């Protein structure tokens with residue numbers, strides 16, 4: 467059962483017209499109108515004092531495509547006409563705010579709904595103003611920002627601009643090329659005291675400059691890259707192989723998808739960012755390097771949002787005998803992702819209420835490359851991550 471608490475929590479999405487954001491918004495609006503159940507929402511029915519209810523959430527956000535959300539959603543092919551009639555009509559009345567984009571960071575995705583700003587500093591102030599206006603106009607108690615925009619290329623992490631808050635702030639004034647759109651949103655949110663989550667592989671609040679700022683301002687941040695389908699299965703299976711002492715000789719993962727995410731990843735530079743986050747999960751769980759851990763992603767338009775993942779795992783058991791495991795997950799990308807985004811927003815909002823700032827490691831279960839607090843390696847094993855979250859929430 468879902469009960470409103472009377473609070474109003476705004477969720478501002480970067481990439482609001484995308485398949486994941488429109489699915490999240492439609493799903494929640496349908497919960498409000500009684501035409502959607504709570505399936506797929508991992509924290510539904512978990513009683514946590516102070517946590518916003520699904521019905522308390524109010525949405526806003528930016529997108530380079532200025533179409534209203536109903537038109538955007540019909541292009542993504544995730545929501546059915548029935549879904550829209552059943553309570554997601556509210557999508558028709560929402561249009562995204564102008565957004566920041568850069569072809570230098572994300573080559574395949576463009577749009578005309580752009581923030582007009584003379585430099586990075588001005589772009590940040592427009593974003594911060596959008597957040598202030600959202601809070602006032604929607605009469606919100608609190609706001610959370612979640613990045614759902616298309617994957618950017620990897621930046622040069624050794625660039626001094628990204629390595630201290632002071633240098634980053636100078637870089638805003640000179641529109642330093644090391645600073646990506648994702649970082650501008652993260653900075654604007656943190657500087658406004660608003661919790662920030664990164665559901666994409668783009669580098670954002672995880673640069674030292676912004677980590678330092680989040681810590682100093684005691685603002686909760688979390689990321690990165692939603693762990694939805696193939697990688698989720700990987701982090702469930704690998705601990706089991708370890709427990710049974712089955713040595714993993716190789717793990718071949720491939721997947722196809724044809725949504726806008728797939729289009730963004732069709733650019734080799736954006737793809738590399740995704741491979742960076744997908745490729746890291748195995749070794750720390752198993753305790754040894756899997757030399758033949760191969761990950762492939764292919765943009766295949768006929769599938770749209772219905773991504774399909776195949777895994778072939780080669781293992782060695784007792785007496786050196788070799789075996790294979792095959793996994794074929796026929797997923798729906800946004801249907802898996804949207805509820806996780808909602809839970810991340812609720813937990814970040816709760817962290818803010820509890821005065822818990824900086825990196826929110828308890829959200830590791832929702833990410834492929836979890837951000838961590840004190841420089842130690844991230845925990846990737848699914849069961850341990852779930853325990854971390856439940857311990858932090860104070861539930862069993």
Ligand SMILES: O=P([O-])([O-])O[C@@H]1[C@@H](O)[C@H](O)[C@@H](O)[C@H](O)[C@@H]1O
Pocket residue numbers: 692693694695696697698721723727728731740744763773775799
């Ligand atoms: O979570 P997961 O299934 O391992 O990884 C997926 C990627 O393989 C896919 O290319 C991307 O479009 C999805 O959004 C998701 O990130």
